[in-house]
Amino acid sequence: MNFHVLTLFPEMIEQGINTSITGRAIEKGLISLNAINIRDYAGNKHGQVDDYPYGGGAGMVMQPGPVYRSYESVTEKIGYKPRVIYLTPQGKVFNQSMAEEFSEEEDLVFLCGHYEGIDERVLEMIVTDNVSIGDYVLTGGELPSMVMIDAISRLVPGVLNNDVSAEFESFNDNLLEYPQYTRPASFMEREVPPILLSGNHPKVEEWRRQQSILRTMERRPDLMEKAELTKQDIKFIKS
Numbered sequence: 210m211n212f213h214v215l216t217l218f219p220e221m222i223e224q225g226i227n228t229s230i231t232g233r234a235i236e237k238g239l240i241s242l243n244a245i246n247i248r249d250y251a252g253n254k255h256g257q258v259d260d261y262p263y264g265g266g267a268g269m270v271m272q273p274g275p276v277y278r279s280y281e282s283v284t285e286k287i288g289y290k291p292r293v294i295y296l297t298p299q300g301k302v303f304n305q306s307m308a309e310e311f312s313e314e315e316d317l318v319f320l321c322g323h324y325e326g327i328d329e330r331v332l333e334m335i336v337t338d339n340v341s342i343g344d345y346v347l348t349g350g351e352l353p354s355m356v357m358i359d360a361i362s363r364l365v366p367g368v369l370n371n372d373v374s375a376e377f378e379s380f381n382d383n384l385l386e387y388p389q390y391t392r393p394a395s396f397m398e399r400e401v402p403p404i405l406l407s408g409n410h411p412k413v414e415e416w417r418r419q420q421s422i423l424r425t426m427e428r429r430p431d432l433m434e435k436a437e438l439t440k441q442d443i444k445f446i447k448s
């Protein structure tokens with residue numbers, strides 16, 4: 210999976226992604242990061258990439274030329290037109306199923322806006338997906354693109370140490386993850402649930418499933434409509 214990020218702050222993306230699990234995935238060649246400075250494609254020696262909005266109003270708008278030329282640097286390199294994700298609070302809200310769908314692509318382009326936005330014409334020309342990461346306003350698309358790259362990378366085979374851990378976690382069956390414990394068995398007079406020390410793996414699995422259900426009902430009742438429940442789960446909820 211090759212991530213191409215069009216941004217005015219490429220070092221912010223590099224710092225964020227060349228670290229921890231995604232950094233290791235890059236070293237292993239499982240993913241690559243190509244952070245492209247839109248300013249390198251400014252048509253003038255001053256490196257100006259924004260201008261006043263036609264019709265007036267506050268702030269500045271990113272000009273179409275530099276954005277388009279930075280996009281062309283990607284299409285010329287890879288030889289086809291990839292999906293281009295524009296990070297915007299006006300987009301569809303990102304979720305795990307979108308992460309799964311995007312993880313099937315060979316290349317993904319992330320377009321990060323700043324100021325009051327990007328000239329609409331270049332967006333019409335190149336953007337295939339408008340995506341938001343939630344209903345709040347950020348200063349630019351850099352953090353959202355890093356959020357998406359992280360969520361997508363961990364679905365790429367080999368990125369996580371444990372190849373089953375991408376399955377046994379929050380949002381599997383649309384339920385939240387069960388609680389985890391490690392040594393010591395007693396911490397400030399709080400004990401690890403005894404079932405986890407029993408060695409009875411079927412009972413442990415049953416307890417974890419029940420904890421997932423209880424936690425989801427308490428913290429995210431909205432997810433219960435979408436939860437994929439077994440007959441046993443329903444019997445437990447009614448008990």
Ligand code: 6GU
Nearest residue numbers: 296297342343345347353
């Ligand atoms: Cl993708 N961009 C910005 N600027 N703010 C956001 C966002 C994106 N998603 C939530 N808030």
